[in-house]
Amino acid sequence: MKLAANLQEQVASHLRRRILSGQILPGTPLREQNLAVEFGISRGPIRDALLHLTKEGLLLAKPNVGVRVAAEPSAFKRHVIVHLRREIEASAVTAWFATRDPALLKRLDDNLSQYKDACGGSDLGQVVELDMAFHRLVVETADQGSLVDLWQPIMLRMFLRYSRHRDLMESYNEHAGIVRAMHAGREWEALEALKLHIV
Amino acid sequence: MKLAANLQEQVASHLRRRILSGQILPGTPLREQNLAVEFGISRGPIRDALLHLTKEGLLLAKPNVGVRVAAEPSAFKRHVIVHLRREIEASAVTAWFATRDPALLKRLDDNLSQYKDACGGSDLGQVVELDMAFHRLVVETADQGSLVDLWQPIMLRMFLRYSRHRDLMESYNEHAGIVRAMHAGREWEALEALKLHIV
DNA sequence: GTTGTTGAAATTGTTGACAATAGACAATTG
DNA sequence: CAATTGTCTATTGTCAACAATTTCAACAAC
Numbered sequence: 001m002k003l004a005a006n007l008q009e010q011v012a013s014h015l016r017r018r019i020l021s022g023q024i025l026p027g028t029p030l031r032e033q034n035l036a037v038e039f040g041i042s043r044g045p046i047r048d049a050l051l052h053l054t055k056e057g058l059l060l061a062k063p064n065v066g067v068r069v070a071a072e073p074s075a076f077k078r079h080v081i082v083h084l085r086r087e088i089e090a091s092a093v094t095a096w097f098a099t100r101d102p103a104l105l106k107r108l109d110d111n112l113s114q115y116k117d118a119c120g121g122s123d124l125g126q127v128v129e130l131d132m133a134f135h136r137l138v139v140e141t142a143d144q145g146s147l148v149d150l151w152q153p154i155m156l157r158m159f160l161r162y163s164r165h166r167d168l169m170e171s172y173n174e175h176a177g178i179v180r181a182m183h184a185g186r187e188w189e190a191l192e193a194l195k196l197h198i199v
Numbered sequence: 200m201k202l203a204a205n206l207q208e209q210v211a212s213h214l215r216r217r218i219l220s221g222q223i224l225p226g227t228p229l230r231e232q233n234l235a236v237e238f239g240i241s242r243g244p245i246r247d248a249l250l251h252l253t254k255e256g257l258l259l260a261k262p263n264v265g266v267r268v269a270a271e272p273s274a275f276k277r278h279v280i281v282h283l284r285r286e287i288e289a290s291a292v293t294a295w296f297a298t299r300d301p302a303l304l305k306r307l308d309d310n311l312s313q314y315k316d317a318c319g320g321s322d323l324g325q326v327v328e329l330d331m332a333f334h335r336l337v338v339e340t341a342d343q344g345s346l347v348d349l350w351q352p353i354m355l356r357m358f359l360r361y362s363r364h365r366d367l368m369e370s371y372n373e374h375a376g377i378v379r380a381m382h383a384g385r386e387w388e389a390l391e392a393l394k395l396h397i398v
Numbered sequence: 399g400t401t402g403t404t405g406a407a408a409t410t411g412t413t414g415a416c417a418a419t420a421g422a423c424a425a426t427t428g
Numbered sequence: 429c430a431a432t433t434g435t436c437t438a439t440t441g442t443c444a445a446c447a448a449t450t451t452c453a454a455c456a457a458c
Contacts, residue, residue: 005449006262006411032440042413047440048250055254057348063205064419064440076342080290081349084283091279143275149256150280153352204419205441231410241443246410263410263449 007041008048014039015049019058019069021124022161026071030059057157072159081158085198088151089135090191095142097187104141108179111137115175119168127162134175171197206240207247213238214248218257218268220323221360228267229258256356271358280357284397287350288334289390294341296386303340307378310336314374318367326361333374370396 015035018024030050032043039046050067053059059067073081096104115130132155139151162168174197181190214234217223229249231242238245249266252258258266272280295303314329331354338350361367373396380389 008411009262031438033438043440044412044414048246048411051247051250052254055251055352062420063208065421066439074342074345076290076294077345077349080287080346083286083290084349087282087286088279091275091282095275143273146273146276147279150276150283150353150356153254154349157349207441230408232408242410243442243444247441264451265410 007039007045008052011035011039011041011045011049012052015053016056016058016156017125017128019053020128020156020160023125024069026069026159029066029068031066056153058159070159072161073157078158081154082198084154085151085158086195088147088154089138089194089198092139092142092147093182093190093194094187096138096182097185097190100185101141104137105179105183107137108134108182112172112176112179116172119172124162127168128160131160131171131175206238206244207251210234210238210240210244210248211251214252215255215257215355216324216327218252219327219355219359222324223268225268225270225358228265230265255352257358269358271360272356277357280353281397283353284350284357285394287346287353288337288393288397291338291341291346292381292389292393293386295337295381296384296389299384300340303336304378304382306336307333307381311371311375311378315371318371323361326367327359330359330370330374 015024015030024030032046032050035046035050036043050059050061054061054067058070060070061067072078111130111134115127115134118126118130121127135155136148136151139145139147162171174193178190178193178197181187181193214223214229223229231245231249234245234249235242249258249260253260253266257269259269260266271277310329310333314326314333317325317329320326334354335347335350338344338346361370373392377389377392377396380386380392
């Protein structure tokens with residue numbers, strides 16, 4: 001986990017994690033002044049961070065009123081989002097199979113072992129982080145990572161919510177299945193596993 | 200055209216238009232101080248606007264250095280973007296055909312007549328504005344506009360560049376063709392025309 | 399010649415004070 | 429009593445000053 005040099009990134013990462021892990025529920029208002037004292041900094045960087053998160057779809061902003069944590073997407077919107085994510089990540093995987101750069105496989109293996117532990121543990125924030133990191137690794141590989149900024153806000157808007165043990169290990173197994181297919185060079189299988197994993 | 204209450208939105212709209220219409224070329228650095236004096240306001244709202252545009256993909260930000268107008272997407276990225284736009288807008292059109300709300304048709308007809316004039320004229324900013332407005336109208340219709348925030352950054356990242364007369368009237372005709380199919384209730388034809396229009 | 403160092407200029411990052419606005423609630427009016 | 433108007437407070441919007449960082453050129457050391 002890279003630590004940002006500037007405050008706005010630190011604040012944004014922190015809030016992003018708390019929202020995604022369900023510690024701050026949809027509808028909750030976030031006040032600049034409150035956050036400023038909570039983080040012990042001024043309102044400036046807080047404003048920047050909130051703007052970031054708003055553009056990422058995690059917050060909903062109303063001029064002169066402030067921001068609140070956005071609601072989860074409607075079924076219709078989620079359906080579209082799923083298609084978009086599949087399109088992006090499948091494109092990335094397809095691009096990878098053209099080169100089969102082993103560097104990615106190594107990074108995915110590393111991520112997998114960490115993810116396994118996290119899924120067994122109780123830190124949901126960690127689970128979220130590693131799950132996103134897995135998919136980001138895949139997306140980063142293609143076309144010098146040009147797809148990342150396209151992918152991130154779409155991914156975030158899914159508001160992936162994790163429920164205990166049951167799902168988590170299943171999620172790990174799906175990740176593992178994708179990586180296994182990539183190791184074996186079976187493109188169709190990898191793409192199919194990816195498609196089934198994104199729901 | 201709605202005028203924003205706060206400065207940051209005004210600045211963002213203004214810069215967005217200038218970038219999309221090619222008045223500010225890719226790679227051009229944008230300095231906060233310069234813009235502040237140019238607009239006659241302080242750096243605060245400028246910062247906010249630049250952050251907006253960065254998240255929209257029009258600018259590229261480097262910490263402690265500043266922002267520059269982003270480069271046009273690579274062929275690979277553009278290819279993905281085209282797929283995503285088609286997915287979103289096609290979903291919206293499909294949703295419209297379930298209701299066939301005539302309000303949209305009226306708005307599209309209005310937009311078309313304005314667009315026709317603009318394509319004949321010389322104000323590229325106006326052309327960009329109306330072209331985006333057309334597609335936004337379509338996207339806004341579905342699911343209470345929930346897709347708009349998903350769609351906008353993807354649309355903007357295409358860096359649609361317009362070349363003189365030839366293309367413009369062709370673009371108008373394609374818009375008109377889509378609307379014609381919708382008026383006639385021919386869903387397949389509308390979707391096909393839309394798909395061919397987004398390239 | 400190449401490489402490292404240093405310092406000044408330009409630029410962004412951060413801060414605290416002040417202005418403007420929205421929303422709630424009380425006062426007023428018909 | 430309903431509707432409107434006024435006022436107050438919490439909150440965001442804006443500003444100008446200051447701090448930190450990057451960049452680049454001049455210059456020294458090897």
